[in-house]
Amino acid sequence: MNEPLILGIETSCDETGIGIVRGSTLLADAVASSVEEHARFGGVVPEVASRAHVEAMIPTIQRACSDAGVSLRDVDAIAVTGGPGLVGALLIGTATAKALASALTIPLYAVNHLAGHVVVDELEHGPLPQIAVGMLVSGGHSSLLLIHDDAEDVTSLGATIDDAAGEAFDKIARVLGLPFPGGPWIDKSAMEGNRNAIVFPRGLTSSKDQLEHQYDFSFSGLKTAVARWVTQQQAAGHVVSVPDVAASFQEAVVDVLTKKAIAACLDHGVEHLILGGGVAANSRLRVMAQERCDAAGIQLRVPSPKLCTDNGAMIAALGSKLVRQGVAPSPLNFPTLSVLPMSTVVMHQ
Amino acid sequence: MVILAMDTSSPATSVAVLHGDVLLAHEVHVDARSHAEVLAVLVQRALKVAGEPDVSAIAVGVGPGAYTGLRVGVSSAQAYGLAWNIPVIGVCSLDAMARAAAESVGGSFACAIDARRKEMYWAQYDADGQRRAGPHVNRPGEIAAEIRQLPWFGDIAASYLELLHASAADTVAYPDARDIARFALHYLQAGEIIADAPAELSLHGHDDGTTASALLGQHLLSPYPLYVRRPDAAEPTK
Ligand SMILES: [Zn+2]
Secondary structure (H helix, E strand, C coil): CCCCEEEEEECCCCEEEEEEEECCEEEEEEEEECHHHHHCCCCCCHHHHHHHHHHHHHHHHHHHHHHHCCCHHHCCEEEEEEECCCHHHHHHHHHHHHHHHHHHCCCEEEEEHHHHHHHCCHHHHCCCCCEEEEEEECCCCEEEEEEECCCCCEEEEEEECCCCHHHHHHHHHHHCCCCCCHHHHHHHHHCCCCCCCCCCCCCCCCHHHHHHCCCCECCHHHHHHHHHHHHHHHHCCCCCCHHHHHHHHHHHHHHHHHHHHHHHHHHCCCCEEEEECHHHHCHHHHHHHHHHHHHHCCEEECCCHHHHCCCHHHHHHHHHHHHHCCCCCCCCCCCCCCCCCCCCCECCC | CEEEEEECCCCEEEEEEEECCEEEEEEEEECCCCHHHHHHHHHHHHHHHCCCCCCCEEEEECCCCCHHHHHHHHHHHHHHHHHHCCCEEEECHHHHHHHHHHHHHCCCEEEEEECCCCCEEEEEECCCCCEEEEEEEECHHHCCHHHHCCCEECHHHHCCCCCCCCCHHHCCCCCCHHHHHHHHHHHHHCCCCCCCHHHHHHHHCCCCCHHHHHHCCCCCECCCCCCCCCCCCCCCCC
């Protein structure tokens, strides 16, 4: 018998993503992004994102079905991001998913977006290890998770206490006069710069912070420090080297991220680290994570950049795993929550 | 022909199944914050009550109204249409309300839906229930005196009795899926074609007051929310 065919819907931020998987084989990953519409606002505007989701949803589903060579009638279950995310954006995905599942009389799984970021790696690199640390870094989240191979047992080890890592990239890009979204531009500019030119602060790494916030992140102090440094240099009449600031800022972020991720692995006796989220596409993060994992004897798994950013394939991959494990589906009246605890991988009420 | 209709433009979520002139099922749930939770459940229940008929078209109230509710209704309607491979028709929720009201008025009148921030979405209708102006969004005091003196319908109009010559008897509660269904059926049977999607689409996200004039004389719309307002977002100064 064929493995189940799962359609995944993702609308937690500014990407309308529809993914189709059969078992753990990726058949389609269609994404419509409204990122360009947000560029002039310097960040994602929830109302603009919601309007774009409504317009993109049906064409993106049709494109995914056509890419996968399947008909909606062939789909065995629907998976949808139930949270966390922008509630207005999430609602378009969940409303669509409920109607599709109900109209096609197939099961519906409302799942946790963050777990999807980890499980998506199965599509490229095979089954999850028995236990792994997941580090998810994007414009919307920065968290460290401990995830077991059934994907139902997930614990949050830490998260950002202020800005998400990607937000810090966006804000520093604006300070440096680089476009939104800032991540790719900072990455590119940093390649020409000296990452040791300026020593910026590493948030929550002092021994005092380590007690209370061992695996948490903070990027707002770093952001302020970079902005202040730039202003001071300009006030003193010095020319600011954008590549040097970009490289030094990026180094500070990546240093903290990788240090805490490796520590989480070692402290929990875990041999695998999985990266996810848009910031996982950062070239310096990938290099440093690999170096530090090698040094610590940890296996690093990083999905390809397209599967790191928000997409429907990750939701379909998680849905598929839950279906194969025989997990009960979500009821049709599940609520949509902007905050969904990590312990809830599938919503059951 | 069986029409499944839904409206989420007000605090009410309503669903109706109409077979010709016969209403087979009608479900309403009033809670401004639970459209997304209850809509699919109400549809399931209504179809069951109606005897699981083969649905030939979906009709959805596209507002104007609170955006979140509108998007839930429109996204759901589109998904049912896609899954069953049947047409999805947008109906201006004010138009459906007016068609129901016209029977009792016998002259020109106006309908309103709450737009919050002390504003309302409104449109003006002739004795036959045909839209002559709107939908617009205004504070009641900004509306021309001759329009304010017409009979007004809609629960929000009752909140401005002083300004809007509305009487409690003239108000109907919320736009309702039964009226959406009857309205869509009427114009489908009259042979009207659904407004062209691409031309409409350009109006949905970036309204600059052209929505109203573009929609005059058109009853069956493509199924996207009638926002009437632009998104509230400021470009950074630096
Ligand atoms: Zn994400």
